[in-house]
Amino acid sequence: MNEQIYDVFARKNRGDALRHIGYLDALDDELARVYAWKTYDEEKWFEMCVVPRRAIIGVNRDDGPWARQARGVQP
Amino acid sequence: MSAATTVKAADLSTEARQGLQRAIQSLADSKRLMGIRYSDWLLGAPSIETGIAASSMSQDEWGHARLLYAMLKDFGVDPAVVEHDRPADAYASVDALDQPFPDWAAVVAGIVVVDGAISVALESFAQGTFDPARTRVPKMLAEEEFHADLGAAWCRRLAQGSGEARERLKAACDAYLPTTLAWLAPADDVAGLLSSEGIMEPSPEIRARFEATVGPLLELVGIDVGSVKADRSGWDAARGRGKGAPDDESVARARGDLNRTLLVE
Numbered sequence: 001m002n003e004q005i006y007d008v009f010a011r012k013n014r015g016d017a018l019r020h021i022g023y024l025d026a027l028d029d030e031l032a033r034v035y036a037w038k039t040y041d042e043e044k045w046f047e048m049c050v051v052p053r054r055a056i057i058g059v060n061r062d063d064g065p066w067a068r069q070a071r072g073v074q075p
Numbered sequence: 076m077s078a079a080t081t082v083k084a085a086d087l088s089t090e091a092r093q094g095l096q097r098a099i100q101s102l103a104d105s106k107r108l109m110g111i112r113y114s115d116w117l118l119g120a121p122s123i124e125t126g127i128a129a130s131s132m133s134q135d136e137w138g139h140a141r142l143l144y145a146m147l148k149d150f151g152v153d154p155a156v157v158e159h160d161r162p163a164d165a166y167a168s169v170d171a172l173d174q175p176f177p178d179w180a181a182v183v184a185g186i187v188v189v190d191g192a193i194s195v196a197l198e199s200f201a202q203g204t205f206d207p208a209r210t211r212v213p214k215m216l217a218e219e220e221f222h223a224d225l226g227a228a229w230c231r232r233l234a235q236g237s238g239e240a241r242e243r244l245k246a247a248c249d250a251y252l253p254t255t256l257a258w259l260a261p262a263d264d265v266a267g268l269l270s271s272e273g274i275m276e277p278s279p280e281i282r283a284r285f286e287a288t289v290g291p292l293l294e295l296v297g298i299d300v301g302s303v304k305a306d307r308s309g310w311d312a313a314r315g316r317g318k319g320a321p322d323d324e325s326v327a328r329a330r331g332d333l334n335r336t337l338l339v340e
Contacts, residue, residue: 025124028232031229035124038131039124039128
């Protein structure tokens, strides 16, 4: 069973910017949803989502963690 | 089941009130013990995230237990006495929670079968005529959706995993189902009375609701839940469960014995 990294994004209120609040390791998307909700539950979020880090495409630099992940380099 | 009119404890006959008190105490005790069983896995779960989820779920369960115990005030019962001053053999929790979960496969079976059954009972309760259940239980059920999602995801993982993982999960589900089905859908006068009052659905309908909810997951490990016979041996009608009791150490934790001198209610 291989875990992968998911980044967690959330907004506090309707209309707020979606911001990066953390990351987690999960076996699949379904578990990532549950882990995110249970791990980052210190605030009452209006909206939360998770994104597999490998799905994030770096745009302006090639040395950030997401850019490295996109190239298949483990963090 | 739709409830056109709602009732409070004071509106009910003595018999119905006693039956409802059994149901609430059984749900509350199950929640309290479920929380303890989850808390055993704060450390030792397969990953940090899973441990955090177990911690969060145990807090959910204890919160739900608190709300359910508080409902007993309407029955002339002091919730503080019920929570902190009863022996193990007075607990009405689901039989499957009498002992700690021995491994992670058993935890997953516990989430799917036992926590699943408790939620099905609460769904029925929330849709019945008892007013406090209609207002307080829906939030519990919303929180339980994440427990069900976690259980379902891990159930699928283990079912598709190694032969040993699948076998352990199946063995734990096989062990928990018969008594849990008896607890969920009692075949006694109390269940009939609660059904006739519109407080809970008839037991066969509650069981059907459970089969529809949990059945597809259990099929993954080769269990046809419709063919599982409820184990009603040693049925204790006063508590609405079998004859056993949770282990003393867990009940001491449930009561908060170590902190008794610090107890402020």
